[in-house]
Amino acid sequence: MKKPTLYTSLSPALLHLYDLDGAIVVIIDVLRATSTITTALFNGAKCVIPVDSVAKCIELGKKIDGITAGERDGKIAEGLKYGNSPFEYPSSFIKGKTLVLTTTNGTRLLQMALDEGAGTIITGSFPNLSAVCDFIVAQKRNVVLGCAAWKDKFNIEDTLFAGAVISRVKEHFDINCDSSIAAEHLYQLSKDDLYEAIKPTSHFKRLSGFGLEKDMRYCLTPDQANVLPVYDNGKLIIYKN
Protein backbone atom coordinates (compact mmCIF):
# COMPACT_ATOMS: atom_id res chain seq x y z
CA MET A 1 0.00 0.00 0.00
CA LYS A 2 1.18 3.49 -0.83
CA LYS A 3 2.15 5.54 2.17
CA PRO A 4 0.73 9.02 2.65
CA THR A 5 3.11 11.94 2.12
CA LEU A 6 4.58 14.26 4.72
CA TYR A 7 5.96 17.72 3.97
CA THR A 8 7.29 20.48 6.19
CA SER A 9 6.60 24.14 5.41
CA LEU A 10 9.28 26.17 7.17
CA SER A 11 7.39 29.47 6.93
CA PRO A 12 3.84 30.67 6.20
CA ALA A 13 5.37 32.31 3.10
CA LEU A 14 6.10 28.80 1.76
CA LEU A 15 2.78 27.14 2.66
CA HIS A 16 1.29 27.70 -0.80
CA LEU A 17 3.96 25.40 -2.28
CA TYR A 18 2.33 22.38 -0.71
CA ASP A 19 -0.87 20.61 -1.63
CA LEU A 20 -3.07 20.97 1.44
CA ASP A 21 -6.19 19.66 -0.22
CA GLY A 22 -7.75 17.24 2.23
CA ALA A 23 -4.48 16.96 4.16
CA ILE A 24 -3.90 17.20 7.89
CA VAL A 25 -2.12 20.48 8.59
CA VAL A 26 -0.27 20.76 11.89
CA ILE A 27 0.06 24.38 13.02
CA ILE A 28 3.31 24.75 14.96
CA ASP A 29 4.03 27.84 17.06
CA VAL A 30 6.17 26.43 19.84
CA LEU A 31 6.94 29.75 21.59
CA ARG A 32 4.27 29.99 22.80
CA ALA A 33 0.86 29.97 21.08
CA THR A 34 0.39 26.27 20.35
CA SER A 35 1.98 25.27 23.67
CA THR A 36 -0.49 27.52 25.48
CA ILE A 37 -3.47 26.28 23.46
CA THR A 38 -2.85 22.63 24.29
CA THR A 39 -2.20 23.53 27.95
CA ALA A 40 -5.45 25.47 28.30
CA LEU A 41 -7.44 22.61 26.74
CA PHE A 42 -5.60 19.99 28.81
CA ASN A 43 -6.49 22.00 31.91
CA GLY A 44 -10.16 21.96 31.05
CA ALA A 45 -10.86 24.99 28.87
CA LYS A 46 -14.10 24.46 26.95
CA CYS A 47 -12.41 25.66 23.78
CA VAL A 48 -9.84 28.10 22.46
CA ILE A 49 -10.89 30.59 19.80
CA PRO A 50 -7.92 31.94 17.85
CA VAL A 51 -8.38 35.43 16.43
CA ASP A 52 -5.99 37.56 14.47
CA SER A 53 -6.40 40.96 16.11
CA VAL A 54 -6.73 42.55 19.51
CA ALA A 55 -9.93 44.31 18.42
CA LYS A 56 -11.60 41.02 17.46
CA CYS A 57 -10.41 39.46 20.69
CA ILE A 58 -12.03 42.19 22.79
CA GLU A 59 -15.24 42.13 20.77
CA LEU A 60 -15.64 38.35 20.88
CA GLY A 61 -14.60 38.16 24.53
CA LYS A 62 -17.46 40.50 25.46
CA LYS A 63 -19.98 38.72 23.26
CA ILE A 64 -19.40 35.23 24.63
CA ASP A 65 -18.05 36.15 28.06
CA GLY A 66 -14.67 34.59 27.28
CA ILE A 67 -11.19 35.07 28.67
CA THR A 68 -9.38 37.50 26.41
CA ALA A 69 -5.69 36.93 25.95
CA GLY A 70 -2.78 37.92 23.80
CA GLU A 71 0.51 39.76 23.78
CA ARG A 72 2.20 42.27 21.57
CA ASP A 73 5.92 42.80 22.01
CA GLY A 74 6.04 40.67 25.12
CA LYS A 75 3.33 42.49 27.07
CA ILE A 76 -0.36 41.78 27.51
CA ALA A 77 -1.98 43.74 24.70
CA GLU A 78 -3.97 46.79 25.69
CA GLY A 79 -7.59 45.94 26.34
CA LEU A 80 -6.94 42.23 26.97
CA LYS A 81 -6.81 40.52 30.34
CA TYR A 82 -4.22 37.77 30.02
CA GLY A 83 -1.02 36.92 28.17
CA ASN A 84 0.51 34.10 26.13
CA SER A 85 2.06 32.12 28.94
CA PRO A 86 0.90 28.53 29.46
CA PHE A 87 1.32 29.10 33.21
CA GLU A 88 -1.53 31.61 33.19
CA TYR A 89 -4.00 28.82 32.47
CA PRO A 90 -4.04 26.29 35.33
CA SER A 91 -7.08 24.11 35.78
CA SER A 92 -8.21 26.19 38.77
CA PHE A 93 -8.61 29.18 36.47
CA ILE A 94 -9.45 27.96 32.99
CA LYS A 95 -11.70 24.93 33.58
CA GLY A 96 -14.99 25.25 31.72
CA LYS A 97 -14.10 28.61 30.24
CA THR A 98 -13.56 29.79 26.69
CA LEU A 99 -10.20 31.31 25.89
CA VAL A 100 -10.18 33.89 23.10
CA LEU A 101 -6.53 34.11 22.09
CA THR A 102 -4.98 36.50 19.64
CA THR A 103 -1.66 35.49 18.16
CA THR A 104 -0.03 36.85 15.05
CA ASN A 105 2.03 34.15 13.39
CA GLY A 106 -0.03 31.11 14.41
CA THR A 107 -3.50 32.48 13.71
CA ARG A 108 -2.49 33.78 10.31
CA LEU A 109 -1.06 30.40 9.36
CA LEU A 110 -4.24 28.67 10.49
CA GLN A 111 -6.32 30.98 8.31
CA MET A 112 -4.05 30.32 5.35
CA ALA A 113 -4.39 26.57 5.83
CA LEU A 114 -8.19 26.94 5.87
CA ASP A 115 -8.11 29.05 2.71
CA GLU A 116 -5.93 26.47 0.96
CA GLY A 117 -8.40 23.68 1.63
CA ALA A 118 -6.80 21.78 4.49
CA GLY A 119 -8.88 18.75 5.45
CA THR A 120 -8.11 18.81 9.17
CA ILE A 121 -6.21 21.40 11.16
CA ILE A 122 -4.57 20.49 14.46
CA THR A 123 -2.03 22.31 16.61
CA GLY A 124 1.33 20.90 17.60
CA SER A 125 3.87 21.71 20.30
CA PHE A 126 6.20 19.74 22.53
CA PRO A 127 3.61 19.59 25.36
CA ASN A 128 1.37 17.54 23.02
CA LEU A 129 4.00 15.84 20.86
CA SER A 130 2.72 12.30 21.37
CA ALA A 131 -0.90 13.25 20.72
CA VAL A 132 0.10 14.79 17.38
CA CYS A 133 2.20 11.78 16.37
CA ASP A 134 -0.42 9.23 17.37
CA PHE A 135 -3.12 11.09 15.45
CA ILE A 136 -1.26 11.53 12.17
CA VAL A 137 -0.06 7.93 12.17
CA ALA A 138 -3.56 6.61 12.87
CA GLN A 139 -5.22 8.77 10.21
CA LYS A 140 -3.07 7.51 7.32
CA ARG A 141 -3.59 10.75 5.39
CA ASN A 142 -1.21 13.25 3.84
CA VAL A 143 0.34 15.62 6.38
CA VAL A 144 1.86 19.09 6.14
CA LEU A 145 3.78 20.31 9.18
CA GLY A 146 3.32 24.07 9.11
CA CYS A 147 5.81 26.14 11.06
CA ALA A 148 4.38 29.51 12.10
CA ALA A 149 7.89 31.03 12.09
CA TRP A 150 8.36 34.69 13.07
CA LYS A 151 6.92 37.26 10.68
CA ASP A 152 7.59 34.75 7.91
CA LYS A 153 11.23 34.27 8.91
CA PHE A 154 12.36 30.70 9.49
CA ASN A 155 12.78 29.85 13.15
CA ILE A 156 14.61 27.03 14.84
CA GLU A 157 12.16 26.11 17.59
CA ASP A 158 9.24 25.35 15.27
CA THR A 159 11.57 23.43 12.96
CA LEU A 160 12.83 21.37 15.92
CA PHE A 161 9.27 20.37 16.72
CA ALA A 162 8.69 19.35 13.10
CA GLY A 163 11.90 17.29 13.36
CA ALA A 164 10.71 15.66 16.58
CA VAL A 165 7.47 14.59 14.89
CA ILE A 166 9.31 13.30 11.82
CA SER A 167 11.78 11.30 13.92
CA ARG A 168 8.83 9.48 15.50
CA VAL A 169 6.54 8.93 12.52
CA LYS A 170 8.80 8.74 9.46
CA GLU A 171 8.38 5.05 8.71
CA HIS A 172 4.66 5.64 8.20
CA PHE A 173 5.08 8.30 5.50
CA ASP A 174 6.63 8.84 2.11
CA ILE A 175 8.93 11.81 2.76
CA ASN A 176 10.45 13.39 -0.33
CA CYS A 177 11.05 16.81 1.17
CA ASP A 178 14.35 18.49 1.94
CA SER A 179 12.77 20.65 4.66
CA SER A 180 11.66 17.52 6.51
CA ILE A 181 15.09 15.91 6.19
CA ALA A 182 16.78 19.07 7.48
CA ALA A 183 14.27 19.43 10.33
CA GLU A 184 14.96 15.89 11.48
CA HIS A 185 18.74 16.40 11.29
CA LEU A 186 18.45 19.55 13.40
CA TYR A 187 16.29 17.73 15.92
CA GLN A 188 18.63 14.75 16.17
CA LEU A 189 21.52 17.14 16.74
CA SER A 190 19.70 18.99 19.52
CA LYS A 191 17.33 16.52 21.13
CA ASP A 192 19.45 15.87 24.21
CA ASP A 193 19.18 19.51 25.24
CA LEU A 194 16.60 21.47 23.31
CA TYR A 195 16.85 24.41 25.68
CA GLU A 196 20.56 24.74 25.01
CA ALA A 197 19.85 24.44 21.28
CA ILE A 198 17.52 27.41 21.18
CA LYS A 199 19.76 29.71 23.19
CA PRO A 200 21.35 31.33 20.11
CA THR A 201 17.99 31.89 18.41
CA SER A 202 16.19 35.18 17.87
CA HIS A 203 13.14 34.10 19.82
CA PHE A 204 15.12 32.96 22.83
CA LYS A 205 16.80 36.35 23.00
CA ARG A 206 13.47 38.13 22.67
CA LEU A 207 11.71 36.07 25.37
CA SER A 208 14.59 35.85 27.83
CA GLY A 209 14.62 39.65 27.71
CA PHE A 210 11.16 39.39 29.33
CA GLY A 211 12.30 36.79 31.90
CA LEU A 212 10.40 33.95 30.23
CA GLU A 213 12.97 31.17 30.64
CA LYS A 214 10.53 29.05 32.63
CA ASP A 215 7.96 29.33 29.84
CA MET A 216 10.54 28.26 27.30
CA ARG A 217 11.64 25.23 29.30
CA TYR A 218 8.02 24.12 29.58
CA CYS A 219 7.39 24.73 25.88
CA LEU A 220 10.26 22.37 25.01
CA THR A 221 9.17 19.54 27.30
CA PRO A 222 7.21 16.71 25.67
CA ASP A 223 3.79 15.54 26.71
CA GLN A 224 3.05 17.78 29.66
CA ALA A 225 -0.39 18.62 28.23
CA ASN A 226 -0.91 15.74 25.91
CA VAL A 227 -4.24 16.37 24.20
CA LEU A 228 -4.97 17.08 20.54
CA PRO A 229 -6.44 20.50 19.71
CA VAL A 230 -8.42 20.22 16.48
CA TYR A 231 -9.99 23.13 14.64
CA ASP A 232 -13.73 22.84 14.32
CA ASN A 233 -15.80 25.66 12.94
CA GLY A 234 -13.82 28.55 14.39
CA LYS A 235 -12.83 26.83 17.63
CA LEU A 236 -10.02 24.62 18.82
CA ILE A 237 -11.38 21.75 20.89
CA ILE A 238 -9.94 18.47 22.13
CA TYR A 239 -10.16 15.75 19.50
CA LYS A 240 -12.20 12.79 20.60
CA ASN A 241 -11.69 9.49 18.85
Place this chain on the structure above:
Amino acid sequence: MKKPTLYTSLSPALLHLYDLDGAIVVIIDVLRATSTITTALFNGAKCVIPVDSVAKCIELGKKIDGITAGERDGKIAEGLKYGNSPFEYPSSFIKGKTLVLTTTNGTRLLQMALDEGAGTIITGSFPNLSAVCDFIVAQKRNVVLGCAAWKDKFNIEDTLFAGAVISRVKEHFDINCDSSIAAEHLYQLSKDDLYEAIKPTSHFKRLSGFGLEKDMRYCLTPDQANVLPVYDNGKLIIYKN
Protein backbone atom coordinates in the same frame (compact mmCIF):
# COMPACT_ATOMS: atom_id res chain seq x y z
CA MET B 1 33.57 48.72 15.71
CA LYS B 2 30.19 47.29 14.84
CA LYS B 3 30.35 44.19 12.70
CA PRO B 4 28.30 43.98 9.52
CA THR B 5 25.30 41.64 9.56
CA LEU B 6 24.89 38.33 7.79
CA TYR B 7 21.54 36.73 6.99
CA THR B 8 20.57 33.61 5.06
CA SER B 9 17.49 33.55 2.86
CA LEU B 10 16.51 29.90 2.46
CA SER B 11 14.26 30.48 -0.56
CA PRO B 12 13.61 33.24 -3.12
CA ALA B 13 10.13 33.45 -1.57
CA LEU B 14 11.77 34.71 1.64
CA LEU B 15 14.26 37.16 0.10
CA HIS B 16 11.96 40.16 0.56
CA LEU B 17 12.22 39.71 4.36
CA TYR B 18 15.82 40.90 4.33
CA ASP B 19 17.22 44.36 3.84
CA LEU B 20 19.32 44.08 0.68
CA ASP B 21 19.89 47.80 0.35
CA GLY B 22 23.57 48.22 -0.43
CA ALA B 23 24.34 44.70 0.79
CA ILE B 24 26.37 41.98 -0.88
CA VAL B 25 23.99 39.27 -2.06
CA VAL B 26 25.46 35.85 -2.73
CA ILE B 27 23.39 33.89 -5.25
CA ILE B 28 23.66 30.18 -4.42
CA ASP B 29 22.52 27.51 -6.86
CA VAL B 30 24.89 24.67 -6.09
CA LEU B 31 23.35 22.08 -8.46
CA ARG B 32 24.47 23.33 -10.90
CA ALA B 33 24.09 26.90 -12.15
CA THR B 34 26.50 28.77 -9.89
CA SER B 35 29.02 25.90 -9.98
CA THR B 36 28.97 26.03 -13.78
CA ILE B 37 29.23 29.84 -13.88
CA THR B 38 32.38 29.92 -11.77
CA THR B 39 33.86 27.02 -13.74
CA ALA B 40 33.29 28.69 -17.11
CA LEU B 41 34.86 31.93 -15.86
CA PHE B 42 37.76 30.10 -14.22
CA ASN B 43 38.38 28.36 -17.54
CA GLY B 44 38.60 31.66 -19.37
CA ALA B 45 35.10 32.56 -20.50
CA LYS B 46 34.93 36.29 -21.24
CA CYS B 47 31.71 36.54 -19.29
CA VAL B 48 28.52 34.67 -18.44
CA ILE B 49 25.19 36.31 -19.21
CA PRO B 50 22.36 34.85 -17.17
CA VAL B 51 18.93 35.01 -18.81
CA ASP B 52 15.61 33.74 -17.59
CA SER B 53 14.18 32.10 -20.69
CA VAL B 54 15.20 29.86 -23.57
CA ALA B 55 13.84 32.39 -26.06
CA LYS B 56 16.04 35.18 -24.68
CA CYS B 57 19.00 32.84 -24.62
CA ILE B 58 18.59 32.02 -28.34
CA GLU B 59 18.03 35.65 -29.29
CA LEU B 60 21.00 36.99 -27.35
CA GLY B 61 23.23 34.10 -28.43
CA LYS B 62 22.63 35.00 -32.09
CA LYS B 63 23.10 38.71 -31.54
CA ILE B 64 26.46 38.49 -29.78
CA ASP B 65 27.65 35.17 -31.22
CA GLY B 66 27.65 33.57 -27.76
CA ILE B 67 27.47 29.98 -26.57
CA THR B 68 23.85 29.26 -25.72
CA ALA B 69 23.26 26.92 -22.83
CA GLY B 70 20.55 25.73 -20.52
CA GLU B 71 18.53 22.72 -19.55
CA ARG B 72 14.92 22.03 -18.87
CA ASP B 73 14.03 18.81 -17.04
CA GLY B 74 17.57 17.50 -17.30
CA LYS B 75 17.97 17.85 -21.07
CA ILE B 76 19.52 20.59 -23.18
CA ALA B 77 16.62 22.89 -23.92
CA GLU B 78 15.32 22.91 -27.48
CA GLY B 79 17.11 25.50 -29.58
CA LEU B 80 20.17 25.70 -27.29
CA LYS B 81 23.53 24.12 -27.92
CA TYR B 82 24.88 23.17 -24.50
CA GLY B 83 23.72 22.11 -21.06
CA ASN B 84 24.24 22.98 -17.39
CA SER B 85 27.17 20.71 -16.67
CA PRO B 86 30.43 22.33 -15.51
CA PHE B 87 32.27 19.64 -17.51
CA GLU B 88 30.96 21.06 -20.77
CA TYR B 89 33.11 24.16 -20.30
CA PRO B 90 36.80 23.23 -20.28
CA SER B 91 39.33 25.90 -21.13
CA SER B 92 39.87 24.38 -24.59
CA PHE B 93 36.27 25.18 -25.43
CA ILE B 94 35.18 28.22 -23.47
CA LYS B 95 38.27 30.43 -23.38
CA GLY B 96 37.52 33.91 -24.68
CA LYS B 97 33.89 33.12 -25.38
CA THR B 98 30.67 34.49 -23.92
CA LEU B 99 28.35 31.99 -22.28
CA VAL B 100 24.66 32.86 -22.39
CA LEU B 101 23.12 30.65 -19.73
CA THR B 102 19.47 30.23 -18.95
CA THR B 103 18.63 28.90 -15.52
CA THR B 104 15.34 29.12 -13.72
CA ASN B 105 15.88 29.34 -9.98
CA GLY B 106 19.22 31.18 -10.00
CA THR B 107 18.45 33.82 -12.62
CA ARG B 108 15.15 34.67 -11.02
CA LEU B 109 16.78 35.14 -7.65
CA LEU B 110 19.44 37.37 -9.19
CA GLN B 111 16.75 39.55 -10.75
CA MET B 112 14.93 39.77 -7.42
CA ALA B 113 18.13 40.86 -5.68
CA LEU B 114 18.64 43.59 -8.29
CA ASP B 115 15.05 44.76 -7.88
CA GLU B 116 15.45 44.92 -4.10
CA GLY B 117 18.48 47.20 -4.33
CA ALA B 118 21.38 44.83 -3.68
CA GLY B 119 24.68 46.73 -3.69
CA THR B 120 26.81 43.93 -5.13
CA ILE B 121 25.73 40.56 -6.47
CA ILE B 122 28.15 37.65 -6.59
CA THR B 123 27.61 33.94 -7.16
CA GLY B 124 28.63 31.24 -4.74
CA SER B 125 29.20 27.49 -4.99
CA PHE B 126 31.61 25.00 -3.49
CA PRO B 127 34.03 25.33 -6.46
CA ASN B 128 34.55 28.98 -5.47
CA LEU B 129 33.94 28.78 -1.72
CA SER B 130 37.19 30.46 -0.69
CA ALA B 131 36.81 33.30 -3.18
CA VAL B 132 33.35 34.08 -1.77
CA CYS B 133 34.54 33.96 1.84
CA ASP B 134 37.62 36.09 1.19
CA PHE B 135 35.56 38.71 -0.62
CA ILE B 136 32.80 39.11 1.95
CA VAL B 137 35.26 39.27 4.83
CA ALA B 138 37.40 41.87 3.07
CA GLN B 139 34.44 44.06 2.10
CA LYS B 140 33.14 44.53 5.66
CA ARG B 141 29.60 45.12 4.40
CA ASN B 142 26.27 43.50 5.20
CA VAL B 143 25.75 40.15 3.48
CA VAL B 144 22.70 38.14 2.51
CA LEU B 145 23.30 34.54 1.45
CA GLY B 146 20.51 33.84 -1.05
CA CYS B 147 19.67 30.20 -1.69
CA ALA B 148 18.09 29.68 -5.10
CA ALA B 149 16.24 26.60 -3.80
CA TRP B 150 14.01 24.61 -6.15
CA LYS B 151 10.86 26.35 -7.37
CA ASP B 152 10.86 28.22 -4.06
CA LYS B 153 11.12 25.03 -2.01
CA PHE B 154 13.95 24.88 0.52
CA ASN B 155 16.79 22.65 -0.59
CA ILE B 156 19.59 21.09 1.38
CA GLU B 157 22.52 21.58 -1.00
CA ASP B 158 22.22 25.38 -1.21
CA THR B 159 21.75 25.53 2.55
CA LEU B 160 24.89 23.44 3.07
CA PHE B 161 26.87 25.93 1.01
CA ALA B 162 25.48 28.80 3.10
CA GLY B 163 26.55 26.83 6.18
CA ALA B 164 30.04 26.31 4.77
CA VAL B 165 30.44 30.04 4.23
CA ILE B 166 29.11 30.84 7.71
CA SER B 167 31.44 28.33 9.37
CA ARG B 168 34.40 30.16 7.80
CA VAL B 169 33.38 33.79 8.20
CA LYS B 170 31.18 33.95 11.28
CA GLU B 171 33.56 35.79 13.58
CA HIS B 172 33.55 38.72 11.14
CA PHE B 173 29.76 39.20 11.21
CA ASP B 174 26.92 39.89 13.59
CA ILE B 175 24.64 36.92 12.95
CA ASN B 176 21.21 37.15 14.53
CA CYS B 177 19.44 34.82 12.13
CA ASP B 178 17.99 31.40 12.81
CA SER B 179 18.40 30.35 9.16
CA SER B 180 22.13 30.99 9.37
CA ILE B 181 22.45 29.07 12.64
CA ALA B 182 20.54 26.12 11.18
CA ALA B 183 22.57 26.21 7.94
CA GLU B 184 25.80 26.05 9.87
CA HIS B 185 24.54 23.18 12.04
CA LEU B 186 23.55 21.23 8.94
CA TYR B 187 26.94 21.89 7.37
CA GLN B 188 28.87 20.85 10.48
CA LEU B 189 26.84 17.65 10.59
CA SER B 190 27.56 16.83 6.94
CA LYS B 191 30.91 18.37 6.09
CA ASP B 192 32.89 15.15 6.25
CA ASP B 193 30.86 13.69 3.41
CA LEU B 194 28.69 16.21 1.62
CA TYR B 195 27.92 13.76 -1.18
CA GLU B 196 26.49 11.26 1.29
CA ALA B 197 24.54 14.09 2.93
CA ILE B 198 22.71 15.05 -0.25
CA LYS B 199 21.78 11.49 -1.23
CA PRO B 200 18.32 11.66 0.38
CA THR B 201 17.51 15.04 -1.21
CA SER B 202 15.06 15.74 -4.02
CA HIS B 203 17.71 17.19 -6.28
CA PHE B 204 20.05 14.24 -5.89
CA LYS B 205 17.28 11.90 -6.93
CA ARG B 206 16.42 14.09 -9.91
CA LEU B 207 20.00 14.42 -11.15
CA SER B 208 21.12 10.88 -10.46
CA GLY B 209 18.21 9.80 -12.63
CA PHE B 210 20.11 11.54 -15.46
CA GLY B 211 23.45 9.91 -14.53
CA LEU B 212 24.91 13.15 -13.18
CA GLU B 213 26.74 11.77 -10.12
CA LYS B 214 30.08 13.06 -11.43
CA ASP B 215 28.63 16.57 -11.77
CA MET B 216 27.31 16.43 -8.23
CA ARG B 217 30.64 15.30 -6.76
CA TYR B 218 32.37 18.18 -8.52
CA CYS B 219 29.72 20.67 -7.39
CA LEU B 220 30.36 19.71 -3.76
CA THR B 221 34.17 20.00 -3.94
CA PRO B 222 35.66 23.25 -2.65
CA ASP B 223 37.88 25.57 -4.63
CA GLN B 224 38.19 23.73 -7.94
CA ALA B 225 37.39 26.92 -9.86
CA ASN B 226 38.18 29.52 -7.29
CA VAL B 227 37.30 32.85 -8.89
CA LEU B 228 34.62 35.35 -7.92
CA PRO B 229 31.83 35.96 -10.42
CA VAL B 230 30.42 39.44 -9.86
CA TYR B 231 27.39 40.86 -11.63
CA ASP B 232 28.15 43.95 -13.63
CA ASN B 233 25.57 45.49 -15.89
CA GLY B 234 23.91 42.30 -17.11
CA LYS B 235 27.04 40.15 -17.11
CA LEU B 236 28.90 37.97 -14.67
CA ILE B 237 32.61 38.59 -14.87
CA ILE B 238 35.57 37.75 -12.67
CA TYR B 239 36.01 40.25 -9.84
CA LYS B 240 39.36 42.00 -9.95
CA ASN B 241 40.61 43.63 -6.80
